[in-house]
Amino acid sequence: MARDSLAELRTEPFTAEREWTVEDIPVLTASVTVPRPAPAENRVSRRIHRYYQLQCHSYLRYCEHWLLPQAEAAYREALASSAPLPCLRAELKYRVTYNQGGLWSLYTQSRETAASGSALLTRRGDTWDLNGGYPVELSAFFPPRSGWKKHLLALAAEEIQRQERAGISRYHEEWRRALRRRFNPQNYYLTAEGLAFFFPMYAIAPAAEGIPTFTLPYGKDALRLPEESAKATETL
Structure with missing residues (x-):
């Protein structure tokens, strides 16, 4: 080290x-x-x-x-x-x-x-x-050409649908289009559970929803564990 x-x-x-x-x-x-x-x-x-x-x-x-x-x-x-x-x-x-x-x-x-x-x-x-x-850039936590952006947007869409079906959150009518347009790879951070990515307030939901945040668990959709990504970064 x-x-x-x-x-x-x-x-x-x-x-x-x-x-x-x-x-x-x-x-x-x-x-x-x-x-x-x-x-x-x-x-x-x-x-x-x-x-x-x-x-x-x-x-x-x-x-x-x-x-x-x-x-x-x-x-x-x-x-x-x-x-x-x-x-x-x-x-x-x-x-x-x-x-x-x-x-x-x-x-x-x-x-x-x-x-x-x-x-x-x-x-x-x-x-x-x-x-x-x-x-560290968001892409560093995924293998090359893994389609990580597509995976993240799909996870967010699935979670939004789940929340709306359960009646626990409400999003804009055109949230699908807003997901793609307002996605920013800089808007992420790591947690113990996985990689959390978020959208600005008002971007995909009313103010009452605050800052919509979604979490991709480690090991899912080719997401590398943080320690594995750090080792990969050292070899670049």
């Missing part, structure tokens, strides 16, 4: 908070929690540390440049109509979902609460090869 490679990654939460005001009245608050390697003692952990520090700073800039003008407009509208003054809230959190065999996987998810009370969820999945310190 290379000197900088890791079998697993130890992390601790790093949190940053900001508040923006208009005329000394809070109109927008933001809270960011991202993983921080503990300790960041080698090349791989330092690279991951820089990556999530950049994500933290980028999200706060997004809040200031995109959400703050919306928050100020909502504040002034409420002021003009003598309505309760709103304070919009944005938060970014993370969840580690897999951490063994030289692979570290997680997702970060933001939640933006508007003045109306409605919330927008946005998720990003990351899977890292701790041997080299680089993200």
Whole structure:
């Protein structure tokens, strides 16, 4: 094993908070929690540390440049109509979902609460090869020319039909077309049960369904076990 490679990654939460005001009245608050390697003692952990520090700073800039003008407009509208003054809230959190065999996987998810009370969820999945310190592409978990995308879409379609028959979820009428159009191979992460892939909020279902997520168990449809994929990556 290379000197900088890791079998697993130890992390601790790093949190940053900001508040923006208009005329000394809070109109927008933001809270960011991202993983921080503990300790960041080698090349791989330092690279991951820089990556999530950049994500933290980028999200706060997004809040200031995109959400703050919306928050100020909502504040002034409420002021003009003598309505309760709103304070919009944005938060970014993370969840580690897999951490063994030289692979570290997680997702970060933001939640933006508007003045109306409605919330927008946005998720990003990351899977890292701790041997080299680089993200792992979804295709790396399947043999070449295995038709992995077709298998994933078929699994999602089967699960959607099962949920609708059971009456536990509701999807858009044209969800089949949306599955193909909105599928993004970057939207995945590993779990103990299998490979989880997801679709953006509103992409294939109403807001009540949140972020639709589907899981392909290890060993099914040519999906390699994470440890097997890590070994294959080392030989490339």
